[in-house]
Amino acid sequence: MTDVSQPNSAGTPQSSLHRLDARTKRRNAAESRFKFYGIVAILIGLLMLVTLLYTILSKGTGAFSQTFVTMQVELLESKLDKSGTRDLEKIKKVTTFGYAPLIKGAFEKSVLEHGIDTDLKTKDMAKILSKSAASQLRGYVIANPDKIGETIEFRFLANSRVDGYLKGRVSRESIANDKNITAAQLDFVDQLIAAGVLEKTFNIDFIIGADASDQRPEAAGIGVAMVGSLFMMLVVLALALPIGVAASIYLEEFAPKNWITDIIEVNISNLAAVPSIVFGILGLAVFINYMHLPQSAPLVGGLVLTLMTLPTIIISTRAALKAVPPSIRDAALGVGASKMQAVFHHVLPLAAPGILTGTIIGLAQALGETAPLLLIGMIGFIASNMPETIGEGLLSPNSAMPAQIYEWAKRADPAFYERAWGGIIILLIFLISMNTLAVILRRRFERRW
Amino acid sequence: RDQVQVAGSSTVLPYASIVAEAFGENFDFPTPVVESGGSSAGLKRFCEGVGENTIDVANASRKIKDKEIKACAEAGVTDIIEVRIGYDGIVFASDINGNGFEYTPSDWFLALSNEILVDGQMVANPNKTWADVNANFPAQALQAFIPGTKHGTREVFEDKVILAGCEATGAFDVLLASAEGDTDKAKHKAAEKACISLRTDGVSVDIDGDYTETLARIESNKDGIGVFGLAFYENNTDKLQVATMSGIVPSTESIATGEYPVSRPLYFYVKKAHIGVIPGLKEYAEFFVADEIAGPDGPLAEYGLVADPELADTQNAVADEAVLGSNM
Amino acid sequence: MYDIAKMGTDVDQNTTKISARNVQVYYGDTHAIKDVNVEIGARSVTAFIGPSGCGKSTFLRCINRMNDTIDVCRVDGDILIDGEDIYDKRVDPVQLRAKVGMVFQKPNPFPKSIYDNIAYGPRIHGLAKNKADLDEIVEKSLRRGAIWNEVKDRLHAPGTGLSGGQQQRLCIARAIATEPEVLLMDEPCSALDPIATAQVEELIDELRNQFSVVIVTHSMQQAARVSQKTAFFHLGNLVEYGDTSQIFTNPQDERTESYITGRIG
Amino acid sequence: MYDIAKMGTDVDQNTTKISARNVQVYYGDTHAIKDVNVEIGARSVTAFIGPSGCGKSTFLRCINRMNDTIDVCRVDGDILIDGEDIYDKRVDPVQLRAKVGMVFQKPNPFPKSIYDNIAYGPRIHGLAKNKADLDEIVEKSLRRGAIWNEVKDRLHAPGTGLSGGQQQRLCIARAIATEPEVLLMDEPCSALDPIATAQVEELIDELRNQFSVVIVTHSMQQAARVSQKTAFFHLGNLVEYGDTSQIFTNPQDERTESYITGRIG
Amino acid sequence: MPLSWLVLIVLALAAAGYFVGRIRVLKLAGGDVRALHSLPVYYGANVALSAAVPALGVLLLWLLIQPSLIENTVSAMIAPEMIPEGSNLNLVMADVRRVADGLYTAVETGAMNMAQVDALQASADVRATLGELGVALGQDVRPEVLAAAKSYLVASGTGNTARMVVVLALSLTGLVLSMIRTKPDYRARNVVERAVLALLMAAASLAILTTVGIVLSMLFETINFFGLHSWKDFFFGTIWAPNFRGDSELSILPLLWGTLYISFIALLVAVPIGLFAAIYLSEYAGPKTRAFAKPLLEILAGIPTIVYGLFALLTVGPMLINLFGQTGALGVNWMSGATSVLTAGVVMGIMLIPFVSSLSDDIINAVPQAMRDGSLGLGATQSETIRQVVIPAALPGIVGAILLAASRAIGETMIVVMGAGAIAKFSLNPFESMTTITTRIVSQLTGDGDFSSPETLVAFALGLTLFVLTLGLNVLALYIVRKYREQYE
């Protein structure tokens, strides 16, 4: 038979598979184009990510190093304890302003010791130091009153202009109108560098320290805010996870399908869309004004963020529960487990990785949130000490990392700007670690059954 | 609670934070907590009531309003101590490498107002460049970054610059003549309102953020002129050059003497009921206005606060715990 | 292999274990089971056969009230086990299901160890006084599930790591562990290969010494091999019920005949 | 009904349409198809039977290279259609699949209207010049799919709203609409009720006048009813291939016999 | 007894009940678990719940009701003529409460005893005494206030004692009753499970509670706002121009327009990029690429929005000017300022990419393989399959993802503040500055205006309106998803 060569229908004339017809070629081209769009889309996304990360890194790494001046300071008894009784109350009477002569003295000594030739007055020399130097000295003296009269080596922060000079942010041209620093002072700085008195090193205080006022950018650190964020995250984790999981279990496993569950469902997805500032309004009204919880406290921040994160956790937990195959539920029911037992013994453990992923994403979102904190008093100048107990950590005033970054970004001294970006780097390290954890969990537990 | 709790104006915040920090260093009291969030939000929380769970001090970049005093009283906050700490200078600055300007209020009115007076008629503002506004100026495109309507600075800008310019150019009289209203007062108000209505074609850009944002705008648009606080300008002299107003260079001195016209007073308010209850509250208030802090040589002035020539009166008032309305 | 003639030798199949009276099942508006009456004997294997969608699974799931978990499902009529109505208000379905075990079409071991798979039921029903007791129950169940030898060395390996046939026998062992009186099996071999199927069938044949086994199958060969009684369902009706040998050799109903001879289904 | 004797009357079945030579299929390390050689005739129905997991579906999917979509799947050996190697580099699987249509086990209409379901293939292959042309193709395909009468009044209703049997016939009509030369069917009736099955079988019987049909089935009755040739697979091997009548009445291989008589599978 | 002690005792009773219940039932069953209806833990839990739940419930109610009861009795003591000029009963009562609170603290800390409190005279400096204890009083205490405060204190003292007795009694009764009921055939599991179910239900209702809280926390100020400002202007006006002098025009429409426009542009960026990325990841990419690209893209969603704001201001704005500005590369002079709807929209779009891509990727993956097989089997190319079969099938889910992204866009603040400017106006030109509802909420709330002026209160009206709008959007989304869901199942 010659069946094979005969056209068997009107539409497709018998053709060799080994030759592409024009239409197929066209369709294949469309195919490649389509795939190309996909690659381009991903590349755009990744490019944006890289640009953002590059911007952040290039602007923020400077915050991790700082310029220090190392000097011998004589703790003059004549200035600090005129009576000589070492009575702490009397020593405390000397305010930080009273410590200025000590610093001037230290400069005098340094200049002599290193044979630096300068016309600068000691008062102007002292200006290259941070304003925190005096309080650093005072703090030391109050802690060690017996050291009065001795000469101790101190490492002082240089002020932000000097630090900027070492980091290339400040130049001799740029300070033309700057009343905070003069060219002569920069010359002096150069001499100090040559003498090895002044150097730029890694600055751990940025990571563990507390905020400083607008005049002392060099002394500001994000550590306490980090602890504030940590406590808020603890609250969120402790509340949002159990409540979110409980709500999801009810909705997914037990709730009858009726209008009440519909209302709850719409509510939850709507809460996910409520601008975060509105949660701040809610927090102020309910937790502070009505329940009288303390202001600026991480506890309140955590509660507000809990309400904000709940929808995220509920939505992803429900998805995780839904993904557990019904056969597992049947199996449990089949051996006589109650529905509650089936859920708690089998479904929940299987959904755990999904739930954790959702929780981590929710936490990450909460970690970066600023607006609601504005209304419950966690933005501003909150230079608390590190909390010592958990209770104190929850209840004593504190800031949070994004709030601190936001606050720094607004301040006048450009040195704060660098710190804001540095803070963003730390925040991002947290976020990326959390994301990585989520990915690892997802990968580790994905479809084990 | 053992620390003083302060909230309010973001303009006062830097000064308050400098004081709070020094206070914490030199006293045995813990460092006060100073929140930002705006004068209005601060006063609102101030007027929430008395007690540990309310704030002790509200910072404000304006005087408390009568309505607010009333709302305070309704919530039991009756004895309020008003403390004026100094003045905030408001300056006009542009990119350091661009043209310098010497303004008068009229220039700003002619640059930004919605309608200006041309040949006795109010017409839609036709000016495109500074040269159109004033022949002495270079032909640089008009672009102004002014505080958004939420900022107190905006009110000062409108009052002391635009309105002054409106009157100086004669536009005010024309507007008053044609203003609608039953009473003189209403007419006056309508004319003022017309004066300060600014053009919306993108020449004048409201900045709702902070001065950092204004600075960033100028950096990305070199033609822009921005409105800044004096303190902010002084910390960024490497990027900005300041313009004079009516021939006066803004500085803490020229503002303190009143030569430079554009400035506003800064305040904080203390709840008398909390004095003696919250440890360190009175000490904080006194420390804030002490000469070594708020005086012309103190750190606040160094940072850019215009010291109050009548600081001594304020110090006495704080020491006496004189409350609002007591001298009326 | 399995001989149909063997059936007659059984003792107990005349004692009624389960009896259904006028059972109707609705899924929302669909009438899935129409007026079924049937008496299922103790210690015997009963097969439900019929074309796809005829309601075999539905009826099977009525017997241990697994249908309760389907929102839209509604059951009318009575089902008595040992003379007690299982749809009575006083009956706790959880307790019922401990008494009426179930094995599903697709093997569904818990993603836990083999030991825990078996121990789960006894644990939640408090069947073991102590660990030793539990160990004993586990071993006994695995032995009765004819899988002990294959898994005794890896009781703490995951149950999901077994082959399909092993998994299904594990599931049967799991169902036996709670000491049920009735064992329901919904197409237990449809996911298995021939060798695994043979093993499970052998097991079923042993189980009927102790349990009343009801098995749904789409394979007439299988029904013929393992069951003593067969019920033929068609479009929700129980068309014919009787001794397996009789159903396959001499069906009374025309529809049964068409089905058996391969003209429908 | 379908008569096995009918087979001999067909004309074309000796013309080879598809021939497979030493085909091996691997899923990763699993050797799923072992050295299969087979010649499938034009205009006839060929049935693949065998126990579950023996590789029927795998081999079927080799014929239109649907296996390409499975990452781990690797095919060795040659498959020729009309003498051309379909695994040749120059062959575009897209073109191939237009020529070799496929119907799946579970009816899978697109979530579109009935009309669009059918028109989908002709549209992407540009088979219709205009709307009227397309309408005609749709009507013709639905007629050949023996479902026209049931759906002609609701062509724009969703295809997913049909009953299972209707859906499966819709899928067949959809496959025919692109004018393929070979039609592969993987257990097309396993999800259907008996009535729907009968309709589909009737349809297959008609289709063989134009197409070369290859059908996988788990039901030997079905194979006997619809096919002219039967291939029996076991554990990845093609054990026996020959005329259906011969395979069912006089199998050569022992394994085939065990399967047919119900001792395995 | 302080409240915390009471709670602790009840909890301790519950804990004890748990163990006793367990032991008792095992004993009754002769140590044989098999003789029990439920596992022993359930009997224990049942006793614990009976001891704790009713008692704590009553305690909670008590805490809510007692103050208002006492308030009523005490306020009867204050005769109308005792209320000073310009004040009202509420204010006086607030004073009474504060003084009573102070006295309570004094007694509690041991600074005074009840006798001393009784002896306290208004003439004595009550304010100073209490101040030392850390209790702030607004003004000196008047005699009638002190008297009322004392009776307030006494009443609440009595109330507290009664509370303690009742709560403990309830707890013990619950304990004993449930112990009596504890018999081997008692259905302890069913009871406990019902209680757990109630807990789960309560957790789910928290969402509703939050909603109610949000609405309530904004409702009163919104009503105040509408008392000061015409609702017609707010909803139907066309100008947004807050003004310190008062008498501002505050209409939501230009803000709504800005919100929608910016969100629209954001979606215009995010949806195609996100969708194509999702398609590539789920349909083309190998598992390795997917495992690597997906989490990387998700980082975009985690970057704090303030960073995006700065990115808009410093990078994207100037870049757009370089393209569309006067001296730009295109030479079109369409754009004069770096802040525009386009700037904010583009940056926001970048932030939203992962919302669309990750969710859509999951959804596309969930489309049954049978759909793809059906199409491929007809000789469709992969892209044809995706465009004509997979995407339509996944559409409801994709719409859901887009709606989520839209919600985020509507609620976003920082990017708009820094990228779009602060001008409220109606314009179609994407190169102009505009602003959104959310940013106006923040700026009116944190601004310098009088806090009881309409210019500040408008924030609450805006917030509530936005809330209602998004609620509507979500109802719509639910409806769409319901309507099209499971079409392919």
Ligand SMILES: Nc1ncnc2c1ncn2[C@@H]1O[C@H](COP(=O)(O)OP(=O)(O)OP(=O)(O)O)[C@@H](O)[C@H]1O
């Ligand atoms: N959950 C459900 N909701 C609605 N209808 C259902 C449901 N489960 C089954 N049905 C319908 O009830 C009828 C009987 O279904 P059932 O599953 O009992 O059949 P079956 O005999 O077990 O079929 P198969 O051999 O395919 O398993 C069918 O028409 C089916 O469509």
Ligand SMILES: Nc1ncnc2c1ncn2[C@@H]1O[C@H](COP(=O)(O)OP(=O)(O)OP(=O)(O)O)[C@@H](O)[C@H]1O
């Ligand atoms: N995607 C896959 N990946 C790995 N192994 C597979 C895959 N698909 C099938 N297999 C294996 O290949 C072998 C043959 O499978 P195939 O699906 O071809 O069997 P079948 O004869 O069609 O069985 P059934 O009657 O159950 O459909 C089986 O062992 C199966 O487990």
Ligand SMILES: [Mg+2]
């Ligand atoms: Mg079934």
Ligand SMILES: [Mg+2]
């Ligand atoms: Mg198959």
Ligand SMILES: O=P([O-])([O-])[O-]
């Ligand atoms: O924060 P301010 O009130 O000063 O603008």
